[in-house]
Amino acid sequence: xxxxxxxxxxxxxxxxxxxxxxxxxxxxxxxxxxxxxxxxxxxxxxxxxxxxxxxxxxxxxxxxxxxxxxxxxxxxxxxxxxxxxxxxxxxxxxxxxxxxxxxxxxxxxxxxxxxxxxxxxxxxxxxxxxxxxxxxxxxxxxxxxxxxxxxxxxxxxxxxxxxxxxxxxxxxxxxxxxxxxxxxxxxxxxxxxxxxxxxxxxxxxxxxxxxxxxxxxxxxxxxxxxxxxxxxxxxxxxxxxxxxxxxxxxxxxxxxxxxxxxxxxxxxxxxxxxxxxxxxxxxxxxxxxxxxxxxxxxxxxxxxxxxxxxxxxxxxxxxxxxxxxxxxxxxxxxxxxxxxxxxxxxxxxxxxxxxxxxxxxxxxxxxxxxxxxxxxxxxxxxxxxxxxxxxxxxxxxxxxxxxxxxxxxxxxxxxxxxxxxxxxxxxxxxxxxxxxxxxxxxxxxxxxxxxxxxxxxxxxxxxxxxxxxxxxxxxxxxxxxxxxxxxxxxxxxxxxxxxxxxxxxxxxxxxxxxxxxxxxxxxxxxxxxxxxxxxxxxxxxxxxxxxxxxxxxxxxxxxxxxxxxxxxxxxxxxxxxxxxxxxxxxxxxxxxxxxxxxxxxxxxxxxxxxx
Numbered sequence: 070x071x072x073x074x075x076x077x078x079x080x081x082x083x084x085x086x087x088x089x090x091x092x093x094x095x096x097x098x099x100x101x102x103x104x105x106x107x108x109x110x111x112x113x114x115x116x117x118x119x120x121x122x123x124x125x126x127x128x129x130x131x132x133x134x135x136x137x138x139x140x141x142x143x144x145x146x147x148x149x150x151x152x153x154x155x156x157x158x159x160x161x162x163x164x165x166x167x168x169x170x171x172x173x174x175x176x177x178x179x180x181x182x183x184x185x186x187x188x189x190x191x192x193x194x195x196x197x198x199x200x201x202x203x204x205x206x207x208x209x210x211x212x213x214x215x216x217x218x219x220x221x222x223x224x225x226x227x228x229x230x231x232x233x234x235x236x237x238x239x240x241x242x243x244x245x246x247x248x249x250x251x252x253x254x255x256x257x258x259x260x261x262x263x264x265x266x267x268x269x270x271x272x273x274x275x276x277x278x279x280x281x282x283x284x285x286x287x288x289x290x291x292x293x294x295x296x297x298x299x300x301x302x303x304x305x306x307x308x309x310x311x312x313x314x315x316x317x318x319x320x321x322x323x324x325x326x327x328x329x330x331x332x333x334x335x336x337x338x339x340x341x342x343x344x345x346x347x348x349x350x351x352x353x354x355x356x357x358x359x360x361x362x363x364x365x366x367x368x369x370x371x372x373x374x375x376x377x378x379x380x381x382x383x384x385x386x387x388x389x390x391x392x393x394x395x396x397x398x399x400x401x402x403x404x405x406x407x408x409x410x411x412x413x414x415x416x417x418x419x420x421x422x423x424x425x426x427x428x429x430x431x432x433x434x435x436x437x438x439x440x441x442x443x444x445x446x447x448x449x450x451x452x453x454x455x456x457x458x459x460x461x462x463x464x465x466x467x468x469x470x471x472x473x474x475x476x477x478x479x480x481x482x483x484x485x486x487x488x489x490x491x492x493x494x495x496x497x498x499x500x501x502x503x504x505x506x507x508x509x510x511x512x513x514x515x516x517x518x519x520x521x522x523x524x525x526x527x528x529x530x531x532x533x534x535x536x537x538x539x540x541x542x543x544x545x546x547x548x549x550x551x552x553x554x555x556x557x558x559x560x561x562x563x564x565x566x567x568x569x570x571x572x573x574x575x576x577x578x579x580x581x582x583x584x585x586x587x588x589x590x591x592x593x594x595x596x597x598x599x600x601x602x603x604x605x606x607x608x609x610x611x612x613x614x615x616x617x618x619x620x621x622x623x624x625x626x627x628x629x630x631x632x633x634x635x636x637x638x639x640x641x642x643x644x645x646x647x648x649x650x651x652x653x654x655x656x657x658x659x660x661x662x663x664x665x666x667x668x669x670x671x672x673x674x675x676x677x678x679x680x
Contacts, residue, residue, distance in 0.1 A: 070344070071412050071501075074512050076154050076490030077219065083507035083521065086488060089432075093485045094152045096439035101145050101479060102164070104471050112470040117142045118171075120184040125174035132188040135474050136301060137202035137252075139184050142168070143209040144479035150216035151486035162221065169217070169226045172210070176229055180236030182210060195240060199251035199289040199313065200301040204278075207233055208254035215261045216487075227265065234262055238274050248288040249281045251313055252331050256338035257405075260345070272345070279338055283310075283317045308379060320350040323357040325366055325382045329374025329394075330476075332382065333402025336362075340409035352413055359410050361385070362403070363422045369573060369587050370433075370594050370657055370670065371426030372446050374399045377463040386578035390449035390671060392460060397434035397444060397477040400426040401484050408491050411503070420503050421543040423491075424592040427484075432658035435481050441468035442478040443661075448596075448670040451607075466665045493517070499536040502528065505566055516559075524565045531559040544569050544591045568593075570625065572613050575671075585671035586613055588625060594657040595625055599666030601653035606667045608632040610675040611652060625654040630675055 081087055103109050105117040116133030121142065123130050149165045152158065176182045183203050186194050195203065214230035217223070237255070240246045250256075259275035262268070281288070287310050292298060300306055310316040312327040314335050325332050336358050343351030365385040367373050372395030376383045380394050407423040410416070434443045445463050452466040471478065492508055494501040495515070502519065505526060509518035516531040530537065537553040549564025568591030575582035588595040588611075595617075597606050601624075610630045617627035629652040632645050652672070660668050 071415060071494055071496045073408075073412070073490055074493040074495060074510050075219075076151060076487055078510045078512040079489035079492060079508055080155065080510070081489050081492075081506060081508045086485075086506055089485050090152075090155075090488070092439045093148065093482050094156070094158075097435070097478075097482050098145065098148060098152065098161070100440050101141075101482065104475075105142055105145060109470060113473045113475070115141060115471065115475065120188065121171050121175050124184040124187045125171055127171075127174070132185055136185045136200070137206055137476075139182075139206045140202075140209040141475055141479055142172075143206070143213045144476075144483050147209070147213035147216045148479060148482035148486045150213060150220045151483060154216070154220040155486075155489060165217065166223070166225075169229070173225065173229055176232065180232035180234075182207065182229070182233050195246055195248070197292060197298075197301065198248045199292055200305055202250075202252055204237070204250035204255040205252040207237060208250075208256070208258035211255070211258035211262050215258075215265045218265065230262060231266065234259065234271055234274070238270060241277065242274065247281075248292075249278045251289065252328075253278075253314075253335040253338060257334060257341065260338065260341050275338065276342055276346070279319055279335070279342060282319055282335075283315050283322070287313075287315050289313060289315060304379070312379060312381065320354050322354055323361065324385075325358055325362045325373075328379060328381050329399035330380065330396060330402050333373075333399060333406050337402070337405045337409050340406065340413045344409075344413045355410060355413060359406065359419070362406070367403070367422065367425075368393070368395060368430075368448060369425075369575070369589075370395070370429040370446065370448060371400050371403060371422060371424075372430045372448075373403055377445070386576060386580075388575075388579050389581045390669075391447060391451070391454070391464075393445075393447050394463060395430060395446040395448075397431060397442075397446060398480050400430035400434075400446070401480050404431070404484065404491075412494065417501065417503065417538070417540040418543075420540055421592075424504065424542060425594075428592045429594045429657050431481060431484060433660065434477055436468045437659070437662045441470055442472070442475075442481070443468050444472055444474075444477045447668075448657075450668045452665055452667065466661075468661060499538055500530075500532070502537065502539050504540070505542070521566070524567050526564050526566055528553075528562045528564070529559070530555055530562070533557050537562070539564065542566070542592060544571065544589055570616050570619060572611075572616075574674075582671050584674055586611060586674045587671055588617055588627070588654055590619070590625065594670060595654035596657045596660055596668055596670045597652060597654055597672065598660055598663070598668050600663050601655070602650075603631075604667060605631075605634075606669040607673070608634075609650075609652060609673065610647065611672040612675050617654065623656065627652050627654070629672075 105115050107114050117138055120132055122128045183206050211230045214226040218227040256275045256278050259271040263272040314327050314332055319339055339351050340355045366382055374380055374394050374396055375387055377394040380396055403426045404423050407419045411419040430446045433446055447464050455461045455464045455466050492504050507521045518529045520527045534557040535555050537555050539551050541547040546567040553562055570590045572586045574586055608631055612628040617625040630647040631650050632647055635643050
């Protein structure tokens with residue numbers, strides 16, 4: 070079966086990604102630990118460790134934060150596990166062990182683990198699967214536990230996870246509680262627990278949660294009809310079954326609907342189960358859903374989920390640039406879905422969406438200092454409008470230190486620190502080189518090293534006879550053989566990967582982008598910022614008759630024009646006048662690292678008459 074070369078076997082020495090991973094290890098993880106302990110001045114409070122200490126009986130008090138607040142700690146712990154997988158750190162490991170001890174004390178005698186319901190509503194366990202996030206929290210803990218056990222070999226955290234999973238199995242299988250999570254995540258975690266323990270009951274429990282969805286009467290409708298039902302978020306009453314991907318059995322779903330992160334986590338589990346069980350109906354559904362997401366509802370930056378109200382998908386081609394939500398976690402979810410679709414289908418093109426999301430939206434979600442984060446990722450920002458318009462209040466003009474609901478920052482940390490586990494894939498006959506990130510591994514009798522110096526790549530292989538398949542990324546020219554017949558033994562293979570600077574235009578159905586172009590270099594989307602081009606970026610026009618110039622500092626420059634301001638009149642019959650200028654573009658992932666200002670991805674395309 071096609072599988073990834075595991076993180077433990079891979080070492081990344083690519084200059085860019087090594088720097089990003091060291092930023093996570095040395096800055097992000099310590100910073101987020103201080104956040105979780107509410108020790109960062111002027112940052113939104115986390116309450117996370119506070120809640121665990123109360124649940125463990127170490128202090129008195131009331132629960133703070135959202136019902137799913139526990140997951141901030143779990144994702145932090147998972148990121149720590151991935152860092153320890155690739156590089157030992159006794160101090161960090163000791164801190165993680167202390168945290169695991171605290172979690173163990175918060176776990177209830179029957180294996181239940183959720184600080185909100187333990188502290189605030191112990192009588193209402195499992196009563197609100199639609200909103201309560203108990204299974205979501207459990208899933209993130211189980212993922213952290215599997216990662217930490219793999220990194221350290223210490224069983225304590227894995228045993229906590231097993232007790233938790235067995236508690237869930239008892240409730241839903243033995244006691245036949247019924248239902249499935251409003252926010253998918255447990256499904257993915259149980260599959261990982263199955264591979265870690267070889268206990269098939271966890272795989273079957275994951276399949277149960279996926280298969281139960283959309284069958285006959287919605288479970289969530291039953292919950293809402295019970296006397297005394299109370300909404301955690303009142304708007305949930307009006308969202309309907311499509312919001313929860315609950316409108317039809319999963320094998321019949323063909324269009325991405327509802328909350329974008331929930332959808333990505335569910336579809337990722339569907340892809341996993343389709344591969345493991347060789348379920349062709351699940352594979353067919355996943356193929357249709359993946360096509361709909363990436364060909365109808367994905368931004369050029371790899372962002373998904375265009376509506377702020379409900380953090381959700383809307384309809385095909387509805388991709389506004391300024392009101393967009395584009396949650397960082399949703400793009401991380403797209404990476405998860407894309408990598409699993411590759412394993413399911415063997416189609417390397419799935420990694421085009423994986424890289425598009427990673428190199429643009431996911432990277433933009435974290436400031437260059439590792440201490441400021443975006444939750445929302447617009448493609449167009451005018452600060453004056455953001456500050457005054459109630460329809461844009463979800464947009465931030467500067468990255469905040471933290472959020473009251475902060476799922477995205479620790480999700481970035483676990484994604485960047487686990488990157489090595491998604492670079493290569495193998496089966497009995499071939500090795501897939503998926504990303505061309507400088508790295509090396511030794512695994513199952515294969516020794517591999519990929520060295521990349523700008524466009525020049527050298528792949529050194531010491532392995533039995535096998536086929537090596539090099540992925541040709543979208544936006545690149547690959548000079549050399551894409552499929553290499555390795556005869557066995559040790560050999561070097563040279564090839565070149567040339568990023569192409571190009572203009573992209575959107576489908577005419579995307580109303581927001583008509584008459585505009587986007588500039589890309591390789592997998593990287595570029596944008597204009599006010600600091601380089603002045604105010605009113607909307608008044609700038611790009612000359613697309615000549616490709617942009619690449620500069621040594623990573624910027625691009627191209628010929629353009631500025632439409633001149635005609636004064637105070639709101640409307641006029643005057644013929645516009647245009648002044649030539651040079652436009653400067655930077656990678657979208659790096660915007661907002663130089664202060665507040667306008668930003669724009671899609672540029673007005675100049676008419677030929679401008680010349």
